[in-house]
Amino acid sequence: MKAGAKVHHPKDLAPLSPQAREHTDSWFKGAGLGMFIHFDHASQQGLEASWPIVGSVEGLEFNETVLVDDYHRSAATFDPAQWDPEELAAQAAAAGMGYAVFTTRHHSGWSAWPSKASDRTIASSPYGRRGGDLVREFVDAFRAAGVRVGLYYSLSDWGHRQYPAFTDAMRPYLHADYPRPSAGDWAAYRQYLKDQLTELLTWYGPIDLLWFDGEWERSREEWDSAGLEAHIRTLAPNVVINDRLIGSGDYRTPEQFIPPQPLDEPWECSMTMCDTWSHVPSDTNYKSLHEIVRTLAEVTAKGGNLLLNVGPRADGSLAPEQAALLRGLADWMDRNGEAVTGVEPGLEPWQYYGPSTAAGHNVYLFALAEPVEAVTVRNINVRRVKGVRQLGSETELPFSYRTAMEDRYLDDPEGELTIDVSTLEDAGVIRVFVLELT
Numbered sequence: 388m389k390a391g392a393k394v395h396h397p398k399d400l401a402p403l404s405p406q407a408r409e410h411t412d413s414w415f416k417g418a419g420l421g422m423f424i425h426f427d428h429a430s431q432q433g434l435e436a437s438w439p440i441v442g443s444v445e446g447l448e449f450n451e452t453v454l455v456d457d458y459h460r461s462a463a464t465f466d467p468a469q470w471d472p473e474e475l476a477a478q479a480a481a482a483g484m485g486y487a488v489f490t491t492r493h494h495s496g497w498s499a500w501p502s503k504a505s506d507r508t509i510a511s512s513p514y515g516r517r518g519g520d521l522v523r524e525f526v527d528a529f530r531a532a533g534v535r536v537g538l539y540y541s542l543s544d545w546g547h548r549q550y551p552a553f554t555d556a557m558r559p560y561l562h563a564d565y566p567r568p569s570a571g572d573w574a575a576y577r578q579y580l581k582d583q584l585t586e587l588l589t590w591y592g593p594i595d596l597l598w599f600d601g602e603w604e605r606s607r608e609e610w611d612s613a614g615l616e617a618h619i620r621t622l623a624p625n626v627v628i629n630d631r632l633i634g635s636g637d638y639r640t641p642e643q644f645i646p647p648q649p650l651d652e653p654w655e656c657s658m659t660m661c662d663t664w665s666h667v668p669s670d671t672n673y674k675s676l677h678e679i680v681r682t683l684a685e686v687t688a689k690g691g692n693l694l695l696n697v698g699p700r701a702d703g704s705l706a707p708e709q710a711a712l713l714r715g716l717a718d719w720m721d722r723n724g725e726a727v728t729g730v731e732p733g734l735e736p737w738q739y740y741g742p743s744t745a746a747g748h749n750v751y752l753f754a755l756a757e758p759v760e761a762v763t764v765r766n767i768n769v770r771r772v773k774g775v776r777q778l779g780s781e782t783e784l785p786f787s788y789r790t791a792m793e794d795r796y797l798d799d800p801e802g803e804l805t806i807d808v809s810t811l812e813d814a815g816v817i818r819v820f821v822l823e824l825t
Contacts, residue, residue: 403630403652404616407637411653414485414535414595415627415638419687419728420720421537422479422487423657423696425664426521427497428465428512429458431701436665437494440545440553441560449663449670455555459546462497465512470521470703472528478705478713480532483720483728488537488598488694489525491587496546500590504582507546526591537596538587542580542632543604549576565604577611581618588622598640599631607633629655645682649689649732656686657694660709666698673708676715680817684753687727688742715816722779723819726751738765748825751778754818762806762820769802774823780812784820 425436435450442452479487492498500522501510509515526536543565545553549572557566568576588594597619602610616635619626630636638653645656660679663670674682679695686693695716697709705713720727726744733743733750742753752762769788776783790802806820 402634403637403639404628404635407653410625410627410637413625413627415655415692416653416690417729417731418485418535418692419724419730420482420484420683421655421692421694422475422482422484422534423539423664423694424475424487424489424525424699425493425696426467426470426699426703427490427493427495427499427665428462429495430467430665430699431461431465432458433668433701434458434665435663435667436490437541437545440495442558444560447663449667452558455553458495459497459507462507462512465509466514467699467701467703470524470699472524473531475697475699475705476528476532476534478710478717479529479534481717481720482713483717483724484534484695485728486535486537486595487525487529488539488596489522490539491522492540492544492583494541494543494545494601496544496550496552498583500586502583502586504579504586505547522587522591526594530592535595536591537598537627538594539598539600540584540587541601542599542610543601544576544579547576547579549573549579563603573609580615584615584619585622588619588626594623594626596627596629597632598629599636602631602633645685646689646691650691654690655692655694656682657696658682659696659698660712664696664698666700666706671708673712676712676719677816679712679716680719681753681755683727684742684744684755684817687730688732688744688753690732719816722815723817725749726753726778726819726821734764734767738767739763748823750822750824752820752822754820758808758811758818760807760809762808764804764806764822766801767804767822768799768824769804770799771824772804772822773825775806776821776823777812778819778821782812784808784810 427436429436438447438450439453440455440458443450496507498505498508500520502508529536544550549568551566551568612632612635628636629638629640638655639650640655642657661670661673683693700706730744730746733745739752741755744751774783775786785807786804788802788804790800794800
């Protein structure tokens with residue numbers, strides 16, 4: 388989990404930047420589905436990223452406490468022989484993922500690129516000494532696959548002397564009461580943030596999105612969010628920024644849950660396939676493909692995007708369970724992707740018993756449960772419906788409608804549409820019906 392035990396709930400956060408909708412309207416709104424990638428040297432130990440340093444915290448079920456030095460020791464041996472970003476990018480593209488976000492530096496402070504602003508980077512590993520640069524490899528592979536690239540970056544750094552670095556004696560973890568450094572050390576640390584962000588935004592070509600985290604340990608003023616955003620916008624005016632750069636950013640980031648109501652602002656739900664973000668072998672609590680597709684349907688029906696996480700194993704490959712879920716998602720998206728990409732919220736909940744989206748003259752209805760005999764849609768302009776079919780099939784489904792007695796002579800009455808689904812074709816995980824309107 389990127390925010391530890393704290394859940395990022397939109398109602399608790401500072402306002403977004405005034406330019407939020409301008410930036411997210413460019414491509415982010417309606418992107419539908421993205422891939423989150425949590426991978427760093429601690430994956431060699433089968434550990435969750437960073438959190439074992441500070442110890443057990445509520446909400447992280449598979450987070451063991453390890454000594455600080457023991458956590459950091461795998462940085463010197465990092466060498467993922469099976470890391471294949473081109474294959475991962477192909478899997479993301481096949482699953483209809485329009486963007487991906489890679490962890491460039493998590494809270495532990497280890498940088499997945501050869502940063503000149505730090506000596507705790509991939510350059511000190513066997514992989515890095517052979518020229519390996521996870522950020523470069525991610526960006527090049529995903530960009531070539533037609534997937535927009537985003538970079539995760541933690542504002543906090545539990546390994547940086549001037550942050551100050553976390554020690555074993557500092558447990559239990561104090562969250563927002565994390566120790567403060569001297570004024571001089573803090574000024575130097577903030578310059579370090581700017582230097583690393585400059586590298587990320589100038590070394591790797593156009594970056595589409597910045598995904599900040601670790602913000603809860605300091606205030607907006609301490610981070611100088613406004614100054615950081617101004618620095619970022621100078622380098623990358625059109626980059627989309629999440630809301631964890633407190634008081635700045637372009638969209639909300641509820642984590643591991645779906646808001647009960649659509650948000651008034653652009654938003655994204657980040658969610659794991661199991662319970663952990665990085666690969667932890669003991670975590671076998673994987674979601675079913677049905678649950679992941681249902682989550683995607685509910686998120687897009689409320690106007691958000693789903694950022695679905697994968698955590699490569701020690702050697703850089705995906706666990707079989709994660710690879711299988713991506714294949715299943717690709718199969719479903721191949722048939723139904725138009726219902727979750729480039730769409731907006733559809734009908735009101737009382738009009739149809741399930742999520743729905745809309746695009747152009749189409750309304751998409753997700754059948755989260757198997758329908759029996761008929762599907763009913765209420766209070767729509769029934770004479771505008773020119774056809775109904777199940778996505779992935781060209782077979783038209785029979786439908787009928789009725790209106791109030793006093794409305795039947797109107798040119799454009801509202802009424803109740805009934806779709807005959809008694810002859811449905813097999814649709815796999817979750818069916819989607821499309822109403823084609825004039």
